Amino acid sequence: MTRWYHLEPTDADVFEQAPHVFTYQKRFAAPPDQVWEQLTSDASITAWGPATKDVNWTSPRPFGVGTTREVHALGGPRMRERFFRWEEGTRKSFASYESTLPLFKRFAEDYIVEADGDDTLFTWTVAIEPKDALALPFKVIAPAVKAAFGRLPADGQRYWAKRSQRP
DSSP states (O other): OOOOEEOOOOOTTHHHHSSEEEEEEEEESSOHHHHHHHHTSSSGGGGTOTTEEEEEEOSOSSOOTTOEEEEEETTSOEEEEEEEEEETTTEEEEEEEEESSTTEEEEEEEEEEEEETTEEEEEEEEEEEEOGGGHHHHHHHHHHHHHHHHHHHHHHHHHHHHHOOOO
16 A cells, blocks of 8 residues: 655745745747646646656546645656646646655645747746755755756647647
């Protein structure tokens, strides 16, 4: 049986208070409504590349504040997430409340989808506060963690470029 470790509750303040906040911005060759639809679909970000193995929405549609999902990342860890912000079509943020790895005190992500001409400007922010015993080791590996997380938006950019119907 899988063991789950609880994380501390958090809100949008984590994006300014966490010791590790990584922000990525990519232009996607698709209109914002298509990007948003993908982000809230059953496939979600799993279609972009190998970083995420599975996304299971555990709340009924329509989604909004309070929506939950379970995400299975490459390499085996799983996170249970609850959305604390949901601005339909433009922005959503969640905090993880349980993880199969006992690494984090707090973990949250923020997705912003904005029109940029006919394309989408996608901004993704990850906020991480490791458990106290891991604060120093995490500080040392933070550049590698930032690079690893950066694969997801880069995969998304490639995904949308391949699907672009534009000349």
